[in-house]
Amino acid sequence: MATTEQALTAEETPQVAFTLELNQDQKDIRDWVHGFARDVVRPAAHEWDEREGTPWPIIEEAAKIGLYGFEGMAQLFADPTGLTMPIANEELFWGDAGIGMAIMGTGLAVASIVGQGTGEQIGEWIPRCFGTPTDLKVAAFCASEPNAGSDVSNVRTTAKFDEATNEWVLNGQKAWATNGGISDVHVVIASVDPTLGSRGHAAFLVSMAEHSGIEQGAKVSKHGLRASHTADVHLDDCRIPAGNVLGGKEKLDERLARVREGKRSKSQAAMQTFEASRPTVGAQAIGIARAAYEYALDYAKEREQFGKKIIENQAIAFALADMKLEIDAARLLVWRASWMGRTGQKFENAEGSMSKLKAGEVATWATERAMHILGGNGYTREYPVERWHRDAKIYTIFEGTSEIQRMVIARAISGMQIR
Ligand SMILES: Cc1cc2nc3c(=O)[nH]c(=O)nc-3n(C[C@H](O)[C@H](O)[C@H](O)COP(=O)(O)OP(=O)(O)OC[C@H]3O[C@@H](n4cnc5c(N)ncnc54)[C@H](O)[C@@H]3O)c2cc1C
Numbered sequence: 001m002a003t004t005e006q007a008l009t010a011e012e013t014p015q016v017a018f019t020l021e022l023n024q025d026q027k028d029i030r031d032w033v034h035g036f037a038r039d040v041v042r043p044a045a046h047e048w049d050e051r052e053g054t055p056w057p058i059i060e061e062a063a064k065i066g067l068y069g070f071e072g073m074a075q076l077f078a079d080p081t082g083l084t085m086p087i088a089n090e091e092l093f094w095g096d097a098g099i100g101m102a103i104m105g106t107g108l109a110v111a112s113i114v115g116q117g118t119g120e121q122i123g124e125w126i127p128r129c130f131g132t133p134t135d136l137k138v139a140a141f142c143a144s145e146p147n148a149g150s151d152v153s154n155v156r157t158t159a160k161f162d163e164a165t166n167e168w169v170l171n172g173q174k175a176w177a178t179n180g181g182i183s184d185v186h187v188v189i190a191s192v193d194p195t196l197g198s199r200g201h202a203a204f205l206v207s208m209a210e211h212s213g214i215e216q217g218a219k220v221s222k223h224g225l226r227a228s229h230t231a232d233v234h235l236d237d238c239r240i241p242a243g244n245v246l247g248g249k250e251k252l253d254e255r256l257a258r259v260r261e262g263k264r265s266k267s268q269a270a271m272q273t274f275e276a277s278r279p280t281v282g283a284q285a286i287g288i289a290r291a292a293y294e295y296a297l298d299y300a301k302e303r304e305q306f307g308k309k310i311i312e313n314q315a316i317a318f319a320l321a322d323m324k325l326e327i328d329a330a331r332l333l334v335w336r337a338s339w340m341g342r343t344g345q346k347f348e349n350a351e352g353s354m355s356k357l358k359a360g361e362v363a364t365w366a367t368e369r370a371m372h373i374l375g376g377n378g379y380t381r382e383y384p385v386e387r388w389h390r391d392a393k394i395y396t397i398f399e400g401t402s403e404i405q406r407m408v409i410a411r412a413i414s415g416m417q418i419r
Pocket residue numbers: 108141142143144146148149150151175176177178179222225230394397398399400401402403404407419
């Protein structure tokens with residue numbers, strides 16, 4: 001029998017179901033994505049931030065190694081523990097968030113199709129989101145509108161069914177869509193029955209190549225994440241086949257009938273997509289935070305003032321200690337939510353929202369700290385830290401602002417309608 005002072009032998013170690021040790025596949029994918037982020041993404045980051053354009057050559061490189069594409073995404077989704085997706089995102093966004101989003105932005109449309117589509121829709125439309133290595137495509141998820149950001153129930157884009165032609169007719173304006181207008185596949189959230197609020201919404205598959213009446217509006221010039229394309233999308237009598245509603249028209253009709261009878265409906269098109277993608281978005285924020293922390297740590301060990309390294313001052317060393325602590329804490333929340341999501345556990349306490357909230361706030365705070373540790377250099381474009389700070393801020397805004405995440409968590413823990 002081992003005493004508490006002695007280590008347990010292998011035979012004495014109880015069999016445990018819980019482990020934070022990554023398996024070999026997870027380590028291999030982490031190292032593979034990290035290598036791509038270090039060798040291809042990071043060296044291109046400054047250029048594409050300045051150009052404010054979609055980095056197609058880098059997306060092509062990602063497609064060549066199998067990171068961008070149907071198979072690559074399927075490989076990340078496949079891990080039954082759910083950890084490979086956040087691990088890969090953290091590594092890629094450690095390289096650069098703008099380019100990372102140009103590569104991973106398609107994932108939001110994909111998540112929505114996987115989450116709500118029929119088997120047939122998944123088989124047909126997901127490959128179309130990525131195109132082929134010789135004809136690459138990206139995809140867009142269009143929920144937000146000028147007057148419907150946090151308040152998704154206020155979506156004004158309508159989808160009216162035309163019995164005569166067996167088509168949906170979409171009209172409205174979408175705002176801030178990642179990859180909006182430069183994609184073939186656009187997943188568009190529209191209201192089928194405005195009297196039902198967000199419970200009257202459905203998600204529609206619109207192809208820029210196939211359907212008329214959809215076009216890009218103004219491209220948005222941004223504070224950060226500038227290698228990722230963001231634009232308005234206009235829908236003007238855009239006609240799409242009856243079968244292009246995610247989940248199928250029959251299922252939608254049944255769901256709307258249940259809602260009209262006053263029964264509860266599980267499905268709210270935009271919310272379902274966001275709940276599933278929040279931990280992954282959190283992992284992206286952690287990648288940015290980690291990049292800034294590592295850079296600031298190295299800098300503080302080199303930079304001398306008053307005849308000593310600046311890290312020898314507790315003020316600097318403790319700031320770095322707190323950064324490491326907060327980044328690790330955020331990662332644990334992200335891994336928990338990813339694991340829960342992948343293993344089909346219900347987010348009883350809005351664990352998905354918790355992970356995204358913590359990671360976004362840590363990234364914003366840690367990149368600001370890193371910039372401060374670099375002093376004047378941190379504020380210049382000669383150093384990457386100011387870019388990381390600009391990139392981090394969006395993580396407290398999109399996919400639900402920090403206030404909205406707190407509202408979701410507060411409602412989940414209280415069971416009350418907190419407003
Ligand atoms: C770079 C970028 C990419 C994006 N990509 C996409 C995309 O691909 N698809 C998509 O559909 N959308 C996308 N968006 C839109 C994004 O999701 C919205 O900007 C976000 O949800 C916030 O909405 P809003 O901008 O209208 O802010 P508002 O909703 O107007 O919020 C303004 C402020 O008020 C606060 N607030 C609002 N309501 C409450 C409340 N009840 N209680 C407390 N505070 C509140 C908010 O927290 C925020 O601080 C993107 C945005 C950006 C900037």
